[in-house]
Amino acid sequence: MNVTLFVPCFVDALFPRVGISMVQILERLGHRVECPEEIACCGQPGFNSGCWQESRDVAVKVLDRLKDAEHVVVASGSCGAMLKVFYPELFGKTDRASAAQSLSKRVWEFSDFLVSKLGVTDLGARFPAKVTFHDGCHGLRELGIKRPPRALLEKVRDLQLIEMKDAETCCGFGGMFATKFPMISTAMGEVKCASALDTQADYIVSNDSSCLMHVQGLLTRQGKPIKTIHLAEILSQT
Amino acid sequence: MTEREKILGRIREALTLSAPMPGKHHSPAAHSSVNGHAVASASDWLPLVGEAFESQITTFRTCSTELKTDFQLFDSHEHLTSKLQEISRAESWQQIASHGGNLALPAAESLGLPILRTDSPYDVVALEKCDVGITECDALVAQTGSVLVTSRSAGGRALSVLPPHHVVIARREQLLADLPSAFALLQKKYASNYPSFISFITGPSRTGDIERILVLGAHGPKKLTVLCF
Amino acid sequence: MSAASQFKEEAHEITRDLRHRQLIQTALGKYEIKRDEKKAAFQDWQAARQAAAETKWDAINHLDTYLQEFATKLEARGTKVHWASTAPQARDIILNIIREKKARTIVKSKAMTAEEIHLNDALEKSGFEVVESDLGEFIVQLRHEPPYHIVFPAMHLTRGDISELFARELGSAPTDSPEELTMIARRALRNKYVTADVGITGANFAIAETGMISITENEGNARLTAALPKTMISLLGIEKVLPKMEDLALFLPMLATAGAGQTITGYNSLYGGPRQPGESDGPDEFHVVLLDNRRTELLADAEQRDALHCIRCGACLNVCPIFRNVGGHTYGTTYSGPIGSVITPHLRGLQDWKHLSSASSLCGACTEACPVKIDLHHHLLHNRRNSATEKPNRLEKLGLKLFAFVVNHPAFYSLAKKMGRLMQPLHALVKGTRIDPAYGWTQSRDLPTMPRQSFKDWWRTRP
Numbered sequence A: 001m002n003v004t005l006f007v008p009c010f011v012d013a014l015f016p017r018v019g020i021s022m023v024q025i026l027e028r029l030g031h032r033v034e035c036p037e038e039i040a041c042c043g044q045p046g047f048n049s050g051c052w053q054e055s056r057d058v059a060v061k062v063l064d065r066l067k068d069a070e071h072v073v074v075a076s077g078s079c080g081a082m083l084k085v086f087y088p089e090l091f092g093k094t095d096r097a098s099a100a101q102s103l104s105k106r107v108w109e110f111s112d113f114l115v116s117k118l119g120v121t122d123l124g125a126r127f128p129a130k131v132t133f134h135d136g137c138h139g140l141r142e143l144g145i146k147r148p149p150r151a152l153l154e155k156v157r158d159l160q161l162i163e164m165k166d167a168e169t170c171c172g173f174g175g176m177f178a179t180k181f182p183m184i185s186t187a188m189g190e191v192k193c194a195s196a197l198d199t200q201a202d203y204i205v206s207n208d209s210s211c212l213m214h215v216q217g218l219l220t221r222q223g224k225p226i227k228t229i230h231l232a233e234i235l236s237q238t
Numbered sequence B: 001m002t003e004r005e006k007i008l009g010r011i012r013e014a015l016t017l018s019a020p021m022p023g024k025h026h027s028p029a030a031h032s033s034v035n036g037h038a039v040a041s042a043s044d045w046l047p048l049v050g051e052a053f054e055s056q057i058t059t060f061r062t063c064s065t066e067l068k069t070d071f072q073l074f075d076s077h078e079h080l081t082s083k084l085q086e087i088s089r090a091e092s093w094q095q096i097a098s099h100g101g102n103l104a105l106p107a108a109e110s111l112g113l114p115i116l117r118t119d120s121p122y123d124v125v126a127l128e129k130c131d132v133g134i135t136e137c138d139a140l141v142a143q144t145g146s147v148l149v150t151s152r153s154a155g156g157r158a159l160s161v162l163p164p165h166h167v168v169i170a171r172r173e174q175l176l177a178d179l180p181s182a183f184a185l186l187q188k189k190y191a192s193n194y195p196s197f198i199s200f201i202t203g204p205s206r207t208g209d210i211e212r213i214l215v216l217g218a219h220g221p222k223k224l225t226v227l228c229f
Numbered sequence C: 001m002s003a004a005s006q007f008k009e010e011a012h013e014i015t016r017d018l019r020h021r022q023l024i025q026t027a028l029g030k031y032e033i034k035r036d037e038k039k040a041a042f043q044d045w046q047a048a049r050q051a052a053a054e055t056k057w058d059a060i061n062h063l064d065t066y067l068q069e070f071a072t073k074l075e076a077r078g079t080k081v082h083w084a085s086t087a088p089q090a091r092d093i094i095l096n097i098i099r100e101k102k103a104r105t106i107v108k109s110k111a112m113t114a115e116e117i118h119l120n121d122a123l124e125k126s127g128f129e130v131v132e133s134d135l136g137e138f139i140v141q142l143r144h145e146p147p148y149h150i151v152f153p154a155m156h157l158t159r160g161d162i163s164e165l166f167a168r169e170l171g172s173a174p175t176d177s178p179e180e181l182t183m184i185a186r187r188a189l190r191n192k193y194v195t196a197d198v199g200i201t202g203a204n205f206a207i208a209e210t211g212m213i214s215i216t217e218n219e220g221n222a223r224l225t226a227a228l229p230k231t232m233i234s235l236l237g238i239e240k241v242l243p244k245m246e247d248l249a250l251f252l253p254m255l256a257t258a259g260a261g262q263t264i265t266g267y268n269s270l271y272g273g274p275r276q277p278g279e280s281d282g283p284d285e286f287h288v289v290l291l292d293n294r295r296t297e298l299l300a301d302a303e304q305r306d307a308l309h310c311i312r313c314g315a316c317l318n319v320c321p322i323f324r325n326v327g328g329h330t331y332g333t334t335y336s337g338p339i340g341s342v343i344t345p346h347l348r349g350l351q352d353w354k355h356l357s358s359a360s361s362l363c364g365a366c367t368e369a370c371p372v373k374i375d376l377h378h379h380l381l382h383n384r385r386n387s388a389t390e391k392p393n394r395l396e397k398l399g400l401k402l403f404a405f406v407v408n409h410p411a412f413y414s415l416a417k418k419m420g421r422l423m424q425p426l427h428a429l430v431k432g433t434r435i436d437p438a439y440g441w442t443q444s445r446d447l448p449t450m451p452r453q454s455f456k457d458w459w460r461t462r463p
């Protein structure tokens, strides 16, 4: 299968291991992976700030570049939701409306692609640790992904998954919200970290690096024992 | 132009633009036609209630327990009446209030206490002093453990809410499965001329306003007793 | 101070108040357990939501027809129906009725619409005594505070706070029993019902088919308010309409389940007029006041019209992590939480209230919880878009344009990453201080360190 992996800017610059893991996993499964270099951002910052024209200026490049891609896998649930759910709205009244609709049907979040499209759950990974899973909101509610990451984790050797209380509650990142309303964002993060710490897990796992960036930032600052890791990084461990 | 015409005018103006269908905001799929009577099949979505009387009474009893309604089933009106007398003695009722129904009044009269009747205009202060309000009802609803009353079936608006104890006398035929059947009954019984007051009473008066802790008897009855035969 | 600065300032304080955080988390934790249990009892909660959404869609998109039907049916049985375009009009209508009745005492049951038009203030300024009869409302009234939550008005207070308040205001003996506190309020209010001249209520639904209002409550205070005083006034927004009485078979349990984790609320009462011939009690006069107060403006926004489907259950507040951390009062609005953030800009001005739409992580918990499927968190995006279009923030726009330029040009994008890497050691010097350009982030969180090699560097150089 030809897979186009879209690695959004913050994953590219800050969490390259996440993208590398995804490439390795997909290739190990025998798929041809391409990573378009000309596109960097899905346009979410502008979209969420209400500046839809500026958002379109960025998104249009993504839309055009991925026009012929067979399967698009996005390395972040949040950016995945942008492409799949919000592009149709963003381009709703433009001449790219149907292109956005068409792309929407071809877009997948990584864990969902593995489980729902490829039907794979066991990647032969081994990760001896106790982990708890945090559902990123965009993946969970815009894309409806709840089961796939858990199905994948359950098959990882020596890994123990402990559900935290309120796993579905937002961690407080929310893009620009985190810096526009840092006090609220931080309080939400603290509530999240407390639930995670209660599980006594070694790692908080998520399918969204943006949530993890926020949570890890808080944990480091507050000197808390638990660490964060992206699902793909666990799955690529053998 | 009256305010009524102005508001209706603004509404009509606003409605010239049509709104997206509910729950389909982002979905390109066409929506099946909206029908205003979607609720006709509400029974299929609401909590399940069995068809047999026995299972419905069990559901009503389970709800009652959870709601802290005292629900009792008797095999005759006499047994019911003697239970009522027992409660009356246990709570040392002095003043009771009721209304002129075939079920409620004889039961109330059997207590041998002065009865304040609320069928015709009555003294509110006197009603407030009564220990109990004994009423009939239109139906019992198994699904929710509710007692359906109206101003016509239950002696007005206040009898079932002002005294500290509300006793309902019901016949077992009055038990209905669910809320849709209760509304169907209301329509069948009253559509030509509805009573000005209809209420689904579900448990004694309650509040959770202090630390979300349940307290009974906030303003209405502290006790609700349903005696059914 | 602008509403936005006030919001930020209060949010800053309250988010660090761990006592508040704990109190709200505990209270709503209890709610969640009951709600999940009651939701699970539904045979099909999602189908019920869809049906409720469609029924409300029908009601709101034929609002003129249903409102007229509602009013005509009520009038036919002796109710006086009043129409108020604005809050002052609604206040005047109510004041005039009260003056005409030469009323002295007024007993009121919970009504958010009355909060919206600041009715108590107006009545008190005109010399009338108004008593809130709902326990939570009674408590916040004694504290001279607005309700903290549209369904649980006194949720931010502990029994200790309430005991102190009652001791001070009512002279009762201190107690830490919620039961005893409730009884103190019961005793204080009993006499008021019997002596009040006028009863004021809100309404949860307005049934067009039969011309009735439906009131949902647990305590029985609204029933007493509607039974004893000689004059009854009900104030409701024009959006409260439901087409048919049988619609309640769905709406009553959904309201109770979503809002309070109950199968159905304690009392659900329908009122179709004043005392009718042959009836023994009830008011001699029944007035229904229909309030627009810019609801028609929201109606005119087809994209967000579904916000008028709201049945004020409070579910979206209960699940909202923003609400749970900043609390109800911080919003500074009558309607707080997600629904408040969506509609307040329509009811009170976009530019003054747009900050509420920005104060969201867009997590969507509200939309998922809403029993009538209002697209709440997407409407926050719509408000952001509308306000940015109407009055662009030049600096933000410029920033985004620059950002767009960089991400759209791979060479510049690579350069930016390099610069970022180079700046890191410099940034460490100011990190977390007020001169840190990333202070918004670094005041409470660390930033990740940028690795030497980005993903794209790796991709380009791999064998």
Ligand code: SF4
Pocket (backbone or CB within 6 Å): C309, C310, C311, C312, C313, C314, C315, C316, C317, C339, C366, C369, C370, C371, C372, C373, C374, C376
């Ligand atoms: S918006 Fe929905 S969830 Fe929020 S109060 Fe209204 S009906 Fe309830």
